[in-house]
Amino acid sequence: MKQSRFLPVFAGLVYAFLHVPLLILCAFSFNSSRFTIWEGFSLEWYRAMFSDSQLAEATWNSLVIALVSTFFATIIGTLCAYGLWKRNSKWLSGSLYLSLVTPEIVTGISLLALFQWIFRYWQVQLGMHTVILAHIAFAIAYVLLVVMARLRTAEPALEDAALDLGATEWQAFRLVTLPILKPGIAAAALLAFTVSFDDYVITSLVAGVDSETLPMVLYAMARRGANPVVSAISTVIFFGFGALILISERMQKNV
């Protein structure tokens, strides 16, 4: 069958569509002028970015939230995936998958309603803790998705063999299944981290005054108008996460 040239050309165009806007943004973050005419190379906006204390605090918050929620979500999600792999629970897996497809805005407002309702009886406010709880909640489903996909390719006979040789169920999990799952768990953790760090919609609804995150600051800046500092931040985020994803893919391949 003659290989037409249409497909490669088309694919090239699509990849351009996907990547060029971001690359342009990155390029112009080095522009010495704040207008979209190239006037020279400059790190001015990066300097501005690093000296913005509000930005620094927001980034710190985002990191803390992402690390804490990733930690808990990965553990909870992995254990859940294992439990469901052994024997499914329709209501639990159904609810978790449903939470994945629920629009973020709906998840966000429902959590807001929950917290406000709790605060009637408990002297608490919206803050880092509510954000973290919310992030753990939605990240669990992502972890479940990745780890489940891994488990489906696993050989159930392996745990049988472990039990056969004298291991208890817990030992079989710890010594046989868990080591084999490691790359999948790492990938799941990375996904959870990314999703948490990047979240705007849910976070903006349940964050308190003291818990501004990087996406929230970015959003405000983007709303206000053209701001090359946003380009600088975007470039850092893009390459930072790009590198993380690359590492994750490499780890996944080493199995």
Add this chain to the structure above:
Amino acid sequence: MDIALQLTNLTKSFPSHKVVDGISLDVPKGCFYSLLGPSGCGKTTILRMIAGFAEPDSGTVVLNGRQLNGLRPYERPVTTVFQSYALFPHLTAAQNIAFGLERAGEKPDSIQLKVKKMLELVGLQEKGDRLPANLSGGEKQRTALARSLVVEPKLLLLDEPLSALDPALRKRVRIELKQLQKRLGITFLFITHDQEEALTLSDQIAVMNKGKIEQIGTPQEIYLTPATRFVAGFLGAVNWVNGAGVRPEFTHISRRPPTNGARTVQAQVETSAFLGDCFHVHTRTGDGVVLTVQVDHHEEQYSTGDSVHIWWHAQDELPVRE
């Protein structure tokens, strides 16, 4: 004779049908015992009930006088060699073998020694540090065997362990397996659907079909004096003539009628298949029955259309009627 394993009236049903239907058998100590039967006859389910991965609906599993019902797999002195070997991919061959010993809480020195001896026993001395991915099919099988034997089980279950090997390798491993069992004296319960394997390896065979046992006996007993039509047909080819069954190796062919008082029918040759070490001559009688006769090279050759006499001695007939 000491009995190692005693199954009494085991049954197991799944929603659709009865998989194991009242199975009872005794496995003597040190015996190489085979469960032979077609796929789906229930032999794997029985294995799982002995190992502890499934519980029978009724009936008991007794090992050396001790009832195993209700005990978890890790509480039973039984180990299994799985059809897929189930080697732990993240551990080396030596680590795989050490696994059971570690669970039992043995000291590291003792473990190291036992693993080394076991590697030598199965001929994998040089391969101890390899990961399963770097082992050949035969090596994996030997590692799985070593892993299950090193913990000195009272009973070793083998679930079609040779089926993943190619035919030439299979024959060699078969011999090694038999020798190993004799040497160690451990009771083996071997599951297979390959009758040649069962006949070669076993001291005793239980032939199963559709959840029930058809016959138990030594390989010779089962092959030469099958108790049911199923057993006769499963263990080898049978020529059924007028209700009597005769094995092809006891069926003879000649152009003239036999004069030795043998039973005989007339037939016409249809095809003559060359099998390498002999011919299988397929003939059809007047009633349309197809009879196969084994003919050696140096005997007279037959071709399509020849009129022949098929004959056999009455005492060579199988005890089972069609």
Add this chain to the structure above:
Amino acid sequence: MNRLRAIFLAPAAGFTVLLFLVPMSIIVGYSFLTRGVYGGVVSPWTFENYQRLFDPLYGVILWRSLVMSTAATLLCLLIAFPLALFIARAGARRKSVYLYLVILPFWTSFLVRTYAWMFLLRDSGLINSILLSLKVISEPLPLLYNETAVVVGLVYGYLPFAVLPLFSNLDRLDKNLLEAAADLGATPWQTIRRVVLPLCAPGLRAAGVLVFIPCLGAYLTPDLLGGGKSIMIGNLIQNQFTTARDWPFGSAISLALMALVMVLLMALLRRDGEEAL
């Protein structure tokens, strides 16, 4: 074993119940209550919120959301199909590189990617700057803050959701089928139309649903790229819970959206089973 499994499932079950099922139930409850004077919810139970959904004022927003989501979905499918075909035909090593290139932008930051389009499309943005400096136009084109910009943003954001299931479906197809079709005299276009398309119908359905649902519930894209004129359901909901302080109405809209999402998912699951996901 069951005790171990129960322990393993408990934390996730706890989070699911307390932070998903309970909040959703609260929203269900709120949707039947009335707006309090200072915001919040008060007693009279009513269907009024659901009745308001049919008010033409909001009907416009619902209709717009459906139209834009459909447009975005169709565009995604049109773009994703040839791309998925291209990747599926590539050699094993190249395949993962190509897939990685599709996923990479998606995993970086949704905000950043949406901002990139603002950068390109705004009056002082790159496209207008170039056109102005080339004297092609004398005044900036209003490329941003309209429905088209939103659709472009949606396609840009959710294209990977279309590519992955299509690729997975196409990759599983027997390459020999295509050869056989060619052997029998079909032109490439005929092969695609008669052989490939029907076989990857499940992939197309999955891709369609996986793009349509997030588009329907989109918030950031219409918010940043649409300006005030092209708000979608997601923006309306957010509005009710913040500025308008009409939680009961916002809840009703949310549930209507959820109902639509679940209907679509059920339809997909029933048709194609769980492997679709």
